[in-house]
Amino acid sequence: MRYYLVGLVSFSIVVVVSAGVCPDGWLHNGGSCYAFIDSEPEGWIEAMFYCSTVKAKLVEVESVSENNFLKKHLQEIGTTANYWIGLSDIINEGHYIWQTTQDNVDFSDWATGEPNDLGHTEDCAEFYHPVSFQWNDAPCSTKSNFICEKSSTSVPDVIG
Numbered sequence: 001m002r003y004y005l006v007g008l009v010s011f012s013i014v015v016v017v018s019a020g021v022c023p024d025g026w027l028h029n030g031g032s033c034y035a036f037i038d039s040e041p042e043g044w045i046e047a048m049f050y051c052s053t054v055k056a057k058l059v060e061v062e063s064v065s066e067n068n069f070l071k072k073h074l075q076e077i078g079t080t081a082n083y084w085i086g087l088s089d090i091i092n093e094g095h096y097i098w099q100t101t102q103d104n105v106d107f108s109d110w111a112t113g114e115p116n117d118l119g120h121t122e123d124c125a126e127f128y129h130p131v132s133f134q135w136n137d138a139p140c141s142t143k144s145n146f147i148c149e150k151s152s153t154s155v156p157d158v159i160g
C-alpha cells in the first residue's frame with residue numbers, strides 16, 4: 001500500500017489600500033485629516049501645543065489644492081473668524097518657516113502687502129477672513145481659531 005499525499009495549497013491575497021480614514025469630526029482631503037478648532041480660541045503657541053496633544057500639527061499648507069480645500073471649507077461654514085496656520089518667523093525674524101516640520105515655504109498665499117509685521121509685533125500666520133482667507137501675519141498672542149492636521153490612516157482591504 002502506498003500513500004501519496006498530494007497537497008495543493010493555493011491562496012491569493014490582494015490587498016487594496018482603501019481611501020484614508022479620519023477620526024470622527026476630522027475632514028479628509030488629499031492624504032490628510034483636518035480638525036477646525038473653533039470652541040477655544042488660543043494664542044499661536046497654545047494652538048501648536050493643542051494640535052500636538054491630539055497627535056497632529058498646526059496645519060501646514062503646502063499646495064494650491066490644499067489651500068483651496070481649507071479656504072473653501074472656511075467659506076462654506078460661513079465663519080468670520082481668523083484661523084492660525086503653522087507658519088511663523090517667531091524663531092528667526094523675517095524668515096517664515098512651517099514650524100512643526102521646519103519645512104521651507106515653497107507655496108504661499110499671503111494677502112497683498114503681507115506679511116507686514118505691523119508695529120513689529122506680528123510673527124504668526126493665519127487664514128485672514130477680511131481678504132477671503134488669504135494669509136496675514138498677526139501677533140502670536142492673539143486668541144484665534146486654528147486648524148490641526150494629521151495623516152489619514154490607510155486601511156488595507158483584503159478583497160480576494
Ligand code: MMA
Binds near residue numbers: 114116118122136
Ligand atoms: C490689521 C492687522 C494686520 C494687517 C492689517 C492689514 C490694521 O492691522 O490684521 O495684521 O496686516 O490689518 O490691513
Ligand code: CA
Binds near residue numbers: 115116
Ligand atoms: Ca499683518
